[in-house]
Amino acid sequence: MTVTAFRPRREPNEVARVTATAAELLEVLWGRASTAPASASQLRVLLILEHHERINLRTLAASLASTPPSTSRLCDRLQAAGLIEREGSQAxxxxxxxxxSSRGRAFLADLRARREKTLQEVLDQMSAADRHALLHGLEAFCGVVTAQIHDDAEETGSQTA
Incomplete structure (x- = not known):
């Protein structure tokens, strides 16, 4: 191995900085794919509901680090737009x-399709090796984040029970 081929490992804080920058660039890139009729906060609610079907308002508020009244108002607007449904408990x-709602699911599917199209245009300009490295790193990243979110949700659920 030649000295010019040696690349020192990036420090975790540098990786965090580059990852944060990438996330910010994605927000700018995805800003072109409108999230109307949902705001960024409402989009977070839709994404949480997609993964936690039949969640109650208190648990949703905790997931958003918000208050139940604020979360209720967010949900009022989403319900008025036909993107979510509320159902009472029989117990x-x-x-x-x-x-x-089915409209909410369709909205998320359409938004993802538009975002993926935008990303594909960027990925098409990268080398196959860079795309593979990105995929490998993102799969590891998503695995850790998913586990952390799951653990946080279980912890929040046990505190509200």
Whole structure:
């Protein structure tokens, strides 16, 4: 191996900085693919509901690090737009469960398709080796983040139970 081929490992703080920059660039890139009729906060609600069907308002508020009244207002707007549905609990009349409507699912599918198209245009300009390295790193990243979110949700659920 030649000295010019040697590349020192990046420090975790440098990787975090580059990852944060990539996330910010994605937001700019995806800004071209409108999220209307949902705001960024409402989009977060839709994404949470997609993965936690029939979540209650209190648990959703905790997931958003928000208050139940603020979360309820977000959900009011999403329900008015036809993107989510509320259903009462038969066990507890005060409890309300939230879920995506079919329109909400279609909205997320369309948004993802537009975002993927935009990303594909960028990826097409990268070498196969760079795409493979990116895929490998992102799969590892997503695995850790998914586990962390799952653990946080379980912890929040046990605190509200």
């Amino acid at each position: 507890d009349r005060r409890a309300v469960h939230l879920r995506l």
